[in-house]
Amino acid sequence: MASPGVSQSMAATEAVADRPTVQAPFGTALRALGHVRADIVGLTADLAKYTDVLPFAEAFPARFFNVGMAEQNMIAMAAGLAKTGLVPYCTTYGVFATRRAYDFVAIACAHSRLKVRIFAGLPGLTTSYGGTHQAIEDLALMRAVPGLTVIDPCDATEMTQLVPAIVDVDGPVYVRLVRGTVPVVLDPARYRFEVGKARRLREGRDVGLVSTGFMTDRALQAAERLAAQGIDAAVLHASTLKPFDAEAVVELAGSVTRLVTIENHVVSGGLGTAVAETLVDHRVRQPLTRLGLPDQWLECGSVASLQDKYGLTVDRLTEAIRGLI
């Protein structure tokens, strides 16, 4: 059933029966923020319907700007708006926010330390459209920009919390968008999102799973299955890729015998690389396996079959981790 501001197609996560969901958590949270903060403005580049921003756009039409298919100009305008003291929340797809508008994100926003917030749809492998729409390397690109905060949230709970939590962060913020009908994985009563903080969601002694984005949902499910097979897996959810919570990773490494990173992104430049850097920088000797997308352009096809082919499903993750031990 369609409702305003909610895209039904290509939901980020596969449906799990009997699990609560939230419709368009991003736009809903942004609308709530808009009511308490008059300095919030919204922008999109002809993807309002597909990035869950309509709840804000409909509530605050004078504070919402659709600039057409022009992502470079959207980010440039957002920088200008931020220069007048406003806090722009921009939406487009990850491929366009990064590959198309990179210079504008880096120089117009990050170099000038402006409070531009970019919400990027279709992160990693979440669309059937192939390489043109699959932002498989966005985290790597964005992590490389000095002064840019990079976040890959897990679910509706985290998206709802982070929209207001990032409003006053210095400099620009890049957030991977989970959109549409988004499951509640993290308990809203217990989980607290904080920029730069990873959260231990499950304790375990054998293997430490470090995951980001909605892959944390799958890491938790894989950990359940591994437990049934006698493998005790901890799960650390690192939604902020930059600044990275190195301390939490080092602490986890000290309590398990090996680490596995799990991400909806190529295995170079994203979470796996952040963890590898952490281990090297802190002289931690610990086996590390990086699970994620291969260094290649992915095929077109159904999201479910592609995620299975490229190893992002719970079945494939469980297999891969069990094979290590």
Place this chain on the structure above:
Amino acid sequence: MTAVPTRDHPATVPTAVLRARAKSLRRHMLRMASRLGEGYIGQGLAIADVLAALYFSELRYDPRDPEWPDRDRFVLSTGHYSIALWAALAEAGVIPEAELDSYGADGSRLPMSTLDTTPGVEVTGGSLGHGLGVGLGMALGLRLAGRAARIFVELSDGELQEGATWEAAMAASHFRLDHVVALNDCNGIQADGRVVLDMEPVAAKWRAFGWDTVEVDGNDVEAVGDALRRSRERNGRPKAIVLRTLPGKGVATLERREKAHFMRVEPDEWAQFHRELEGVDG
């Protein structure tokens, strides 16, 4: 010369006064470039008349309070024209004139390409194609805040080759940003020499994108001043002033020189340039 910029438009400024300002800006630029031995002096001299008219007859700002929220904004998109901006900011009293001697030096606030951390600099220019879009965002933000400030965006003819410039040109008309004025400096050169991709007819392009456009001799300070005054009209359309300028303007030797994007000058040439600027000979 006493600084006259105020928070209001000055009453009509005599052309002779603006010409004197322009000459003073050129003196500042020669001073900076001669200390360094190089720089974007051709472009700077070309745009001196535009900045003289802008800073001393049109722009509303307060040199004692460069962050005054209601100020008009001048966005210099071509960051490498910084030599001209430093001259204007010193002439206007925003930065001390003595600081011009630090142009391009290690640790200076006045680098070869602009940084928005320097007082009076609205935007870090230099990644060409950024200025117009950032200026539009400022214009939207100021309009939302109910401020009367206007936005003047300098951009070059070479910069018209950047696609993002035209994305912004479309958006300005769409959002009816009639308090935005594009100052399109057409000096006919770019990094590889004379303009490598023909951009003519420039004015017709702006008009086709919905801009209220005039074309003037950018080295005629009176004509530039008139165009700036006319751009105050709030008619729902963004304004473009196409400025035809001559690289090296005011220094005969440089006007005649093979047009160069980045000039190196021999130490013994500077005295001659100063004489030419002052009209002593040449």
